[in-house]
Amino acid sequence: MIPFSFDLLHQDTRTQARRGRIHTSRGKIETPIFMPVGTQATVKGLLPEALKEVGAQIILANTYHLFLRPGHQTVQDLGGLHRFMNWDRPILTDSGGFQVFSLGQLRKISEEGVLFQSHLDGSTHLLTPELATGVQEALGADIIMAFDECIAYPSPRDYVQRSTDLSARWARRCKEARREGDGSALFGIVQGGMFPDLRRKSCEDLLEIGFDGYALGGLSVGEEASVMYDVMEATLPHLPHDHPRYVMGVGTPENLIEGISRGVDMFDCVMPTRNARNGVLFTSFGRISIKQARYARDEQPVDPACGCYVCRNYSRAYLRHLYQSGEILASVLNTHHNIHYYLDLMASARSAIEANSFVEFKRDFYHQRATH
Ligand SMILES: Cc1cccc2c(=O)nc(N)[nH]c12
C-alpha cells in the first residue's frame, strides 16, 4: 500500500504557480490538476475508457448522493466504488456538507451535525463528521474530505466566525474517526467566508489538527471572481508549501489559470460537464453555444486547435444537429470535448510551469480569447 504523499517538483520564479505530484495507492496525480465531477459514480455521459483517453487522472464522487442511493454499505458490499464504477484510478469524495446545503431540505445544524431531509424521498437523516468519514471510507475513496459547512455568501461576520469554528471542531472529529491504515488521505477544508482574518484563523486551526492536504471551501458561492482571487491571496500563504492545495467547486478556465498563478494545485467543477449538456462548448478562443443557427452548415470542428476525438471526427453542424434533436450522443460528444479541453489546458499549464514560462502561457491564454 503506497502511503499518500506530495512532491513539490518546481516553483515558478515569477508567480506562485507550482508543479507537483501526488502519490496515492492507486496511482500518481500530476498537478496542477482538474478533477471531473462524477457525482453519482459516473461522469455523466463518459465511459471510463473515454475519461482515460482525455487524460483524467482522478475523478470526484459524492458522499451525499451515494449515501442516499444506492447506499454506502451496498457499494462497500459490492467491492467498493472503484470496482462498482470500473474506475481503477484515484477517486476523491466530497463529504456531503455542501450538497446537504445545496440539495437536501436542510432541517437543522447543531454541534452534533446536520439534520436534513433527502431530496429523493424526504426521509430524515443526521449527517455527522463521524458518519461522513465512515461513508467515504466505506466507498473506498483515495482522498476524503472533512465534514464542513459551506457558508453562504454573503453572510454576517459573526455567523461566518461561529460556523468556521464549528467546521474546525467537525474537522478534528473527522480525523479522530479515521479507520487506521486504510491508505486514503484526509483533507481539511478552510472556511472563513470573505474575511481574511477568519480565513487565516481557519488555516491555523486546521494546521494544528494536521491533514494530508488543505482545501479552500466557501468559494464559487456567487462571489465576484475578484473576491475569489482576493480570498485565495489571503489564504494560500498560510498553508504549507509541501501539501496539496485544492479549491473546491472552481471554476471557469480563467478561474483555473488565475488560481494556478496564486499557488493552487487542484480544482473541481461541474462547469465542463453541465455546460456540455446545455450545448455550451469551451474552446481556446472562448465559448460557443452550439445551438446557434450560425453553426447549422459549419463543417469546422468545435475548435480547430483541439486534438480531441470529437474535433477530429465531427463538425459543428453535426453537433448542432444532435443537440437540436435532443440526441443522447449530443451530451456524450459535447462532454468528451469539454473535459478534454479542461484537462489539456491543465497539461499545458504543467508544461509551462516546468519551462518557467507560465507568465507567457497566461498572457497567450488571454490573448487567444481577446483576438477572436
Ligand atoms: C463542492 C464544494 C464547492 C464549493 C464549496 C465547498 C465547501 O465549502 N465545502 C465542501 N465540502 N464542498 C464544496
Ligand SMILES: [Zn+2]
Ligand atoms: Zn475537441
